[in-house]
Amino acid sequence: MLDRLAENLGTLKQEFVKTYDGHAHIQEIIPSCSSEFFPINESHLKLLHEFIKKNPIYHNSYEKKIAGTLCTVYEGDINEYWLNSIKHGSSCQPFYPTWVISAYIAASIAKSLDYKELIDIGSGDGRIAYCSKILDLQSTSIEIDDVLVELQNNIVSTTNINFNPICADAIEFDYSTLNLSFPVFFIGGLPQMGGDVLAKNIIDKISNTNLKKNTCIVFAGTHSKRQLSGNQSVGGWSSLIDSHCLQVIKTSLLPTIWTFDQISDTPYIYTKFN
Numbered sequence: 001m002l003d004r005l006a007e008n009l010g011t012l013k014q015e016f017v018k019t020y021d022g023h024a025h026i027q028e029i030i031p032s033c034s035s036e037f038f039p040i041n042e043s044h045l046k047l048l049h050e051f052i053k054k055n056p057i058y059h060n061s062y063e064k065k066i067a068g069t070l071c072t073v074y075e076g077d078i079n080e081y082w083l084n085s086i087k088h089g090s091s092c093q094p095f096y097p098t099w100v101i102s103a104y105i106a107a108s109i110a111k112s113l114d115y116k117e118l119i120d121i122g123s124g125d126g127r128i129a130y131c132s133k134i135l136d137l138q139s140t141s142i143e144i145d146d147v148l149v150e151l152q153n154n155i156v157s158t159t160n161i162n163f164n165p166i167c168a169d170a171i172e173f174d175y176s177t178l179n180l181s182f183p184v185f186f187i188g189g190l191p192q193m194g195g196d197v198l199a200k201n202i203i204d205k206i207s208n209t210n211l212k213k214n215t216c217i218v219f220a221g222t223h224s225k226r227q228l229s230g231n232q233s234v235g236g237w238s239s240l241i242d243s244h245c246l247q248v249i250k251t252s253l254l255p256t257i258w259t260f261d262q263i264s265d266t267p268y269i270y271t272k273f274n
Contacts, residue, residue: 001039002112006105006252008038010265013099013255015067024060024075026257028099032063032070040104047134047161048100054158055125056151057081078257081125081148095124095148098220098266100131102254106186106218106268107131109252113270115184115216121170121202122188126152129163139163140178142170171201176209184216184270191221191236199237203244207273217246217271220256223264235267246271 016029030048031038049072052058058076065071081095098106107128110118118132119140125148129141141163143149152165166173185202189195199219206215221235234241234248241248250270259265 002105002108003252005038005040005108006254009099009101009105009255010253012038012066012069012071013260013265014263016071016073017260019064019066020073022073022075025077025079026057027073027075027260028101028255028257029064029066029071029073030099030101032072035069037067037069044104044134047159048104048131050159051100051127051130051155051161054155056154057125081145081151095145096256096258097124097127098254098256100127102256102266103127104131104135105254106252107135107137109250109268109270110184110186110216110218111135111137113184113216113250115182117178117180117183118186119175119178119180119183120186120188121198123152123165123186124148124188126155126163126165128186129165130155130159130161133161133163138178141165142168142173144169170198175205180211182214183211184218186218187220189220191219191240195219196237196240199240200244203240203246207244212273215273216249219269219271221267221269222259223262223267235269237269241269241271245274247274 034040034042052074057078058074060075064073117138120129123141123143126141129139133139146167149165149167156162187199219237248271252268253265256266
C-alpha cells in the first residue's frame with residue numbers, strides 16, 4: 001500500500017503543478033480525506049493537517065480537487081527560517097523541508113521495514129520525527145538551529161505530539177544516550193550540499209557500535225543534473241554507499257518543496273550495512 005500511496009502522491013503533485021496559479025514561497029498538498037485513490041489512515045491524516053495548522057511557516061490554505069481527489073492546498077514562507085538556518089558553521093544544508101505527506105510515507109516505510117526508533121538528523125521543523133511519533137515509533141529530532149528547535153517545541157506543545165526535539169550538532173551528539181535497538185537514521189541534506197559530510201560522520205559513529213547490524217540509513221537524493229556533480233548514481237549517494245559497504249534495500253520517490261518545479265521527485269534511499 002505504501003508504494004501505491006507514493007505513486008499516487010506523485011500523480012497528485014504533477015497535476016497540482018499544472019494548475020497551481022498562486023505565488024506563495026512554498027506550497028504543498030494533503031488529501032482532505034481518505035479515499036480509494038489515497039487510502040490513508042483517517043486519524044493519522046487529521047494529525048498531518050494538525051501539524052501544518054500549528055506550524056507558523058504556513059499562512060494560507062484552501063481546498064481544491066486535484067485529479068479527482070479533494071485536497072487541501074497549504075501555502076507558506078520559510079525565508080525567515082531559511083536565513084537563520086545558514087548561520088551555523090557546521091550546518092550542512094539550509095532549511096528546505098519535504099512535504100508533510102511525504103514525511104509520513106517515508107516514516108511509514110521505515111516502520112514497515114521493522115525499525116523501532118527513528119532519528120531525524122537536521123530535522124528542520126521536525127515533520128519526519130512528528131510523523132514517526134504518530135506511527136508509534138520512538139522519535140528523536142536533532143537540529144542544530146535553535147530557532148527551528150524553538151519552532152519544534154511550539155508544535156509539540158500545541159499538538160501534544162512529543163517527537164523529542166533536541167538542539168545539538170548531530171556530528172557531536174552521543175547517540176548511546178538514546179538507548180537504540182533497531183534505529184533508522186534520516187539524513188537531512190543532499191550529498192552535494194554537505195549532506196555527505198554529515199552522513200559520513202553519522203555512519204562512522206554507528207560503525208563503531210553494536211548497532212551496525214541493526215541500523216538503517218535513509219538518504220534524500222536528487223535526479224537533477226544541475227545538483228549532481230559528475231555521473232553519480234543512486235541519487236548522488238553512490239560513492240558514499242559504496243565506500244561504506246551499504247546495501248540499498250528500498251527507494252521511494254516522494255515530492256519535496258525543493259522539487260516542486262521538477263518532473264522527478266526526491267528519491268528517499270533506504271540502506272543497511274552489508
